[in-house]
Amino acid sequence: MKIAVVGTGYVGLVTGTCFAETGNQVICVDIDAAKVARLKQGELPIYEPGLDVLFHRNIEEDRLKFTTSLVEGIKDAEVIFLALPTPPGENGSADLKYILGVAKDLGPLLENYAVIVDKSTVPVGTAEKVRAAIAANAKVDFDVVSNPEFLREGVAVEDFMKPDRVVIGTSSETAKKVMEKLYAPLVRQGNPVIFMDERSAEMTKYAANSFLALKITFMNEIANLCEKVGADVDDIRRGIGTDSRIGKRFLFAGIGYGGSCFPKDVQALAKTSQEYDYDFRMLNSVMAVNDDQKKKLLPIVRKHFDGNLKGKKIAVWGLAFKPHTDDIREAPALENIVALLEEGATVLAYDPEAMENTKRLISNVTYTHSAYDALDKADALMIFTEWPQFRTPDFAKMAELMNDKVIFDGRNLYELKQIREHGFLYYSIGRETQNLRELINIY
Ligand SMILES: NC(=O)C1=CN([C@@H]2O[C@H](COP(=O)(O)OP(=O)(O)OC[C@H]3O[C@@H](n4cnc5c(N)ncnc54)[C@H](O)[C@@H]3O)[C@@H](O)[C@H]2O)C=CC1
Numbered sequence: 103m104k105i106a107v108v109g110t111g112y113v114g115l116v117t118g119t120c121f122a123e124t125g126n127q128v129i130c131v132d133i134d135a136a137k138v139a140r141l142k143q144g145e146l147p148i149y150e151p152g153l154d155v156l157f158h159r160n161i162e163e164d165r166l167k168f169t170t171s172l173v174e175g176i177k178d179a180e181v182i183f184l185a186l187p188t189p190p191g192e193n194g195s196a197d198l199k200y201i202l203g204v205a206k207d208l209g210p211l212l213e214n215y216a217v218i219v220d221k222s223t224v225p226v227g228t229a230e231k232v233r234a235a236i237a238a239n240a241k242v243d244f245d246v247v248s249n250p251e252f253l254r255e256g257v258a259v260e261d262f263m264k265p266d267r268v269v270i271g272t273s274s275e276t277a278k279k280v281m282e283k284l285y286a287p288l289v290r291q292g293n294p295v296i297f298m299d300e301r302s303a304e305m306t307k308y309a310a311n312s313f314l315a316l317k318i319t320f321m322n323e324i325a326n327l328c329e330k331v332g333a334d335v336d337d338i339r340r341g342i343g344t345d346s347r348i349g350k351r352f353l354f355a356g357i358g359y360g361g362s363c364f365p366k367d368v369q370a371l372a373k374t375s376q377e378y379d380y381d382f383r384m385l386n387s388v389m390a391v392n393d394d395q396k397k398k399l400l401p402i403v404r405k406h407f408d409g410n411l412k413g414k415k416i417a418v419w420g421l422a423f424k425p426h427t428d429d430i431r432e433a434p435a436l437e438n439i440v441a442l443l444e445e446g447a448t449v450l451a452y453d454p455e456a457m458e459n460t461k462r463l464i465s466n467v468t469y470t471h472s473a474y475d476a477l478d479k480a481d482a483l484m485i486f487t488e489w490p491q492f493r494t495p496d497f498a499k500m501a502e503l504m505n506d507k508v509i510f511d512g513r514n515l516y517e518l519k520q521i522r523e524h525g526f527l528y529y530s531i532g533r534e535t536q537n538l539r540e541l542i543n544i545y
Pocket residue numbers: 108109110111112113114131132133134137185186187188200203204221222223224251252253254255362363
């Protein structure tokens with residue numbers, strides 16, 4: 103099949119590459135000329151494990167191409183994916199200017215029937231708006247389908263190639279057949295393609311992300327309560343996760359959820375609820391709790407240093423919003439680092455993949471070559487991302503390098519017993535701290 107993918111970010115590039123891998127002819131279109139130039143030279147603009155092999159293979163085998171020209175990209179395409187940004191607009195709802203802008207441009211360019219697919223996360227009713235924007239100037243028949251994407255960054259290729267399910271919103275039998283054929287190689291193991299109407303498909307995406315954000319937030323609140331009552335959130339996680347009705351995944355308490363999607367999608371669903379005069383109270387709590395959770399360690403750090411961070415040297419491990427990505431959008435590390443700097447601390451930071459992106463936003467941090475370099479004479483270490491390489495460090499070496507053996511861990515990386523044996527003062531989330539009882543009153 104001949105496919106066009108408009109927008110080559112995390113979703114578009116993975117979608118285009120994976121559909122090329124299943125034998126389709128794919129052209130990816132992006133307005134960012136510098137990005138397209140890099141892609142044409144065989145250079146990946148993002149870090150996404152496993153993508154490089156597929157990317158290079160499909161370029162070499164002539165199934166994957168890149169262009170800045172929408173006309174060239176969509177010529178003869180049977181399916182046109184819109185994988186464009188939908189950032190929060192001024193009022194918190196998803197900004198549709200990228201999607202509707204491209205939809206408007208598409209109308210006069212279509213020469214044959216095509217299926218236009220909303221791959222971006224878009225509010226209920228967007229497929230109808232996209233259809234109207236194209237129809238205003240279209241000379242041929244077309245269908246608009248909602249096909250939300252559920253991939254996670256860091257495991258995007260695996261998620262895309264072996265989806266738990268594929269959701270397709272359409273009322274057109276022709277479009278249904280086209281989409282069924284396209285996805286057939288990805289659902290061979292029996293995972294379902296679920297057909298529904300466009301509005302339900304659009305809503306499914308927001309329901310999924312908001313539910314996951316809620317699940318994490320619930321555990322973060324349990325963690326906060328654990329600290330007060332003297333329980334251990336990791337035990338609670340194991341205790342409830344084994345109940346198949348609850349499930350093991352997405353129960354890890356921590357420094358709050360970040361990323362380009364949970365924060366914006368929860369906000370957008372809250373906005374949709376408001377527009378339809380429904381008070382979705384849970385979503386407001388999720389957002390408020392998560393905002394606090396991201397700043398949760400700061401009062402503990404302040405208290406540890408008797409309220410004065412001036413001249414303190416703080417090492418930071420992890421900048422990305424999660425491991426296995428270079429993405430720092432809404433990453434908890436960022437606002438914590440800014441607060442530390444504002445209060446007079448010096449920050450030395452290390453992340454295996456996200457330092458280049460962070461440097462563009464925060465310049466007055468020393469970015470180091472290794473995790474251990476960041477510990478040089480540090481008065482404390484703060485951990486924001488659970489990269490595997492941080493999980494089993496050489497504690498003796500850390501103790502030698504640091505000025506003081508103190509760790510504030512936003513990801514609960516270490517067993518309490520293990521870390522105490524090495525003589526560290528260790529603050530984590532929802533678990534006992536050496537001087538927890540003194541700290542209880544600051545939450
Ligand atoms: N990042 C993720 O893990 C996931 C994102 N989504 C959704 O997918 C959509 C895209 O997200 P990302 O890929 O993360 O965005 P991104 O910001 O990484 O990429 C978007 C791309 O679109 C390009 N673009 C903007 N205007 C354009 C235009 N007029 N013509 C051609 N290209 C244009 C940009 O240059 C950029 O390369 C969003 O709606 C997001 O909510 C859904 C599932 C997962």
